[in-house]
Amino acid sequence: MKAQPEIQRKLIDLAFLDSQLSNINSKIINHPLKLRVTELENRVPGIEATKVENESKIEELKKQINRVEIDAENVKKRIESDTARLNSSETNAKQLPQIQHEIQTMNAKLSEIENIELELLSHLDELGITQKNLIKMVEEVSFELKIQKNNLDIEINKLIEEKTIFSKSRDKILLNFEQDLIKLYEKIRLDHGIGAAILEHNKCGACQITMSPAEFEQIINTDPVEIVRCENCRCILVRS
Ligand SMILES: [Zn+2]
Numbered sequence: 001m002k003a004q005p006e007i008q009r010k011l012i013d014l015a016f017l018d019s020q021l022s023n024i025n026s027k028i029i030n031h032p033l034k035l036r037v038t039e040l041e042n043r044v045p046g047i048e049a050t051k052v053e054n055e056s057k058i059e060e061l062k063k064q065i066n067r068v069e070i071d072a073e074n075v076k077k078r079i080e081s082d083t084a085r086l087n088s089s090e091t092n093a094k095q096l097p098q099i100q101h102e103i104q105t106m107n108a109k110l111s112e113i114e115n116i117e118l119e120l121l122s123h124l125d126e127l128g129i130t131q132k133n134l135i136k137m138v139e140e141v142s143f144e145l146k147i148q149k150n151n152l153d154i155e156i157n158k159l160i161e162e163k164t165i166f167s168k169s170r171d172k173i174l175l176n177f178e179q180d181l182i183k184l185y186e187k188i189r190l191d192h193g194i195g196a197a198i199l200e201h202n203k204c205g206a207c208q209i210t211m212s213p214a215e216f217e218q219i220i221n222t223d224p225v226e227i228v229r230c231e232n233c234r235c236i237l238v239r240s
Helices: 005-029 032-087 096-174 179-192 213-221
Strands: 196-200 236-239
Touching: 005 096, 005 179, 005 196, 005 236, 032 096, 179 236, 213 236
Parallel strands: 196 236
Antiparallel strands: none
């Protein structure tokens, strides 16, 4: 394939723009903020699940406290009625020790129930604090996520703007080439990453391989309009 040397040199500009575009694309794909956003997004469901779990523990505990309170009320009623019987003129003296014993037992039971209730209430307080912390955590993570998503959008938009500028320059440069040359360039770029590079002394500007003096001489002696390629990386070698 043939191309005028000045056209061949424009392939270097094209390769430069392509390398810039490929750098920008990889910056977009591998942007470190994406990792941060994903990490934050993944944290939210876990905290939400713990929040729901804690909430149901609170509900269960409230039911348990309710049951304990009913028990306490029943015992109190029993003590009241026993005390009334104790003080009643209708109760005979034989029954008194039994009633007194029952009041004692009931008081001990009430004290036990009240202790259990206090324990449960203290546990309820702890769960309440945990719940508040979990709600705060969800808010903080969601807020951070919003900020990082916004930062990511700004960064990506900047890169897209840069990309647009390089793409416009690329479109302009493309007008210089014959279709066949561009097809060849694109094929090499697709297969090997770099479509064209400058021949620096006897070294390929793409793969950096140094060629033998014989090989180099052959390239130098080839008609300047003839397209030559690197034997190693297959890119178009542009003689300066
Ligand atoms: Zn090469």
